[in-house]
Amino acid sequence: MPKVVIYSTTICPYCVRAKILMEKKGVAYEERNIQSSRELMKEMLERSQRRTVPQIFIDDYHVGGYDDLAELNAFGKLDPLLELAANDEPDIT
Numbered sequence: 001m002p003k004v005v006i007y008s009t010t011i012c013p014y015c016v017r018a019k020i021l022m023e024k025k026g027v028a029y030e031e032r033n034i035q036s037s038r039e040l041m042k043e044m045l046e047r048s049q050r051r052t053v054p055q056i057f058i059d060d061y062h063v064g065g066y067d068d069l070a071e072l073n074a075f076g077k078l079d080p081l082l083e084l085a086a087n088d089e090p091d092i093t
Contacts, residue, residue, distance in 0.1 A: 001083055004029035007044040007055040014066035015054040021069060027082055058082065 004022060006029050008015035022029045034041040034053065048055040048062055056063040058081050063069050072078040 001027070002059040002081070003057075004082070005032060005057045006030070007032045007034055007040065007048070008053050009033060009035040012053050018054045018056055018066045018069055021066075021073065025079075025082065025084060027084075 004027055006015065006018055006022070008019070008031055010033065019029065019031065032040050032044070034044055044053075044055050045051065047057065048064075050064075052065060054065055056065065056069050061081065063072065063081075069078065072081065
């Protein structure tokens with residue numbers, strides 16, 4: 001499974017939505033809260049070239065923000081990026 005990194009702040013509602021979507025999909029993610037860390041903010045700026053949060057990465061692929069993540073999900077393009085099978089239920093036959 002690829003590594004998911006979400007740059008966020010504590011009070012960002014879109015950050016919360018991104019994390020909820022990952023949790024609903026059963027995907028572990030690393031949250032990097034930039035609110036009190038200049039180093040993490042600098043890292044986020046260098047990786048994304050953007051100043052807004054969330055900034056979401058799947059491995060080295062820059063998804064963008066929550067709207068970008070939700071769009072990928074709506075069009076069925078998120079699960080392949082996350083390497084999720086179309087049907088994760090066990091075969092009991």
